[in-house]
Amino acid sequence: MNIALNLKRGLDLKVAGCAVLHSQESIPYISPNRVAINIDDFNGLTLKPIVKIGESVSKGSPILSDKHNPTLKITAPASGTIADITRGERRKLLRIIIDVDPNDKSEVKFESTDNFDKEEIISKLQTSGLWALIRQRPYNIVIQPNGTPRDIFISMFDSSPLAPDCEELLSSRKEDIETGVEILGRLTNGTVYIGQRPNGIISRLNFNWNQNNNVTVVDINGPHPAGNPGIQAANIKPVNKGETIWTLDGFTLARIGHLFRTGTIDTECYVAITGSEIDKPSYVRTIIGTEISELINGKLIDSSQHQRII
Numbered sequence: 275m276n277i278a279l280n281l282k283r284g285l286d287l288k289v290a291g292c293a294v295l296h297s298q299e300s301i302p303y304i305s306p307n308r309v310a311i312n313i314d315d316f317n318g319l320t321l322k323p324i325v326k327i328g329e330s331v332s333k334g335s336p337i338l339s340d341k342h343n344p345t346l347k348i349t350a351p352a353s354g355t356i357a358d359i360t361r362g363e364r365r366k367l368l369r370i371i372i373d374v375d376p377n378d379k380s381e382v383k384f385e386s387t388d389n390f391d392k393e394e395i396i397s398k399l400q401t402s403g404l405w406a407l408i409r410q411r412p413y414n415i416v417i418q419p420n421g422t423p424r425d426i427f428i429s430m431f432d433s434s435p436l437a438p439d440c441e442e443l444l445s446s447r448k449e450d451i452e453t454g455v456e457i458l459g460r461l462t463n464g465t466v467y468i469g470q471r472p473n474g475i476i477s478r479l480n481f482n483w484n485q486n487n488n489v490t491v492v493d494i495n496g497p498h499p500a501g502n503p504g505i506q507a508a509n510i511k512p513v514n515k516g517e518t519i520w521t522l523d524g525f526t527l528a529r530i531g532h533l534f535r536t537g538t539i540d541t542e543c544y545v546a547i548t549g550s551e552i553d554k555p556s557y558v559r560t561i562i563g564t565e566i567s568e569l570i571n572g573k574l575i576d577s578s579q580h581q582r583i584i
Contacts, residue, residue: 275489278472279509281496289435293546293555295442301544301557309351309563311337311370316406318415321348323370329356334382334402334539337370343419349403351541351562353378374561386537392460402533407526411504411519423520425464425511428455430524431471431494433501438546438557440524441475447528448479450540454531455481459488462520469494469506475524547573551581 295301313321320341325331331350338348354374362368384402399405400419410417417423432440444451459466465488470476472493492510499505503521513519525543532540541562548555553575560569566583574581 276477276491276493277510279469279492279494279496279506281494281500281505281509284433284497284499286433286497287435289549291549291552291555292436293438293548293557295439295557298443298446301559304558304560304564304568305376306352306374306561306564306568308354308357308374308565309372309561310565311348311351311372311563313338313367313369316348316416318410318413318418319346319406321367323359323367325356325359325370327356327359330354331356331372332378332380332382333541334384336401336403337372343400345397346400346405346419347403348406349382349539353380372563381538384533384537384539386535390457390460390534395457395460398533399530402539404526404530404533404539407529408520408522411507411513411521414504414521417520418518421518423462423464424513424517425507426458426462426466426520426522427469427503427507427510428458428466428522428524428527429469429501429503429506430475430527431469431501432523433498435498436546436548436555437501438544441470443544444475444524444528445479447531448481449535450528450531451475451479451524452481452531453535454527454529455489457530457534458520458527462488464488465490465511467492467506467510469501469503471495545569549584551575551577 321338322341324339325337333353335350336347337350340346352374354372357373358371360368406416408417430441467490469492476491494500507519529540543562545558552573
């Protein structure tokens with residue numbers, strides 16, 4: 275089922291330094307020396323480390339667990355050695371840093387099948403760390419373990435200035451997207467809404483949702499923040515008192531599908547190196563948590579003025 279949504283409020287800022295995506299095959303890969311897990315990325319969780327400095331970890335190994343729900347884990351995006359557990363004032367946990375070993379290809383294997391009931395799906399998402407990438411609204415926090423969302427909203431595009439072309443980057447992941455939607459559809463009694471630009475990725479790849487009669491594709495016109503799933507939800511089916519919804523982006527959806535199809539965690543990501551201070555705006559492929567300094571090394575224009583990296 276397809277519906278149309280036309281948004282008028284908002285603004286598309288024309289910012290210099292946009293990167294043009296020619297093809298996914300031409301995007302270079304940056305192998306990071308270290309990656310970090312930042313605690314502030316997981317609003318709503320009280321995380322504690324379950325590793326020690328100097329300990330070796332594999333990709334997908336549990337690094338942190340939630341104090342109130344120990345089965346909910348945050349896992350390592352790459353194999354290597356725990357380099358530091360950084361704390362701030364009053365010993366507040368800030369981040370965990372991993373020195374990446376490029377020769378270590380070990381990774382945690384999960385069962386690869388999509389024949390799961392609801393409880394098994396939740397357990398697998400929690401132990402793999404993907405549960406923490408989904409957000410609950412209101413409050414935009416990590417989804418609660420025992421809650422059932424009224425609906426789930428997935429945004430397949432990013433409308434913010436200089437944002438990467440998400441739909442094009444996801445165009446090679448049809449099977450992952452299809453499996454991800456099937457899995458999420460089992461976690462709600464409501465509707466899975468998928469927001470795309472008109473004639474977007476869902477339309478171009480010709481998905482078959484016959485097995486998912488609770489899927490609705492929404493063609494969205496309008497300026498930024500049209501790509502924000504919270505904005506989409508507010509204009510499609512607002513959240514009423516006592517209700518909760520889940521929101522996520524297309525890359526998280528593809529990661530969920532990849533996990534259930536292959537039994538492994540996909541921790542690669544695409545980054546658009548953009549802006550007026552970049553010599554040649556471009557895309558790079560790397561691992562979640564890579565240091566920004568490694569991504570922009572040699573890419574800034576020569577300038578005697580202060581340059582802010584966002």
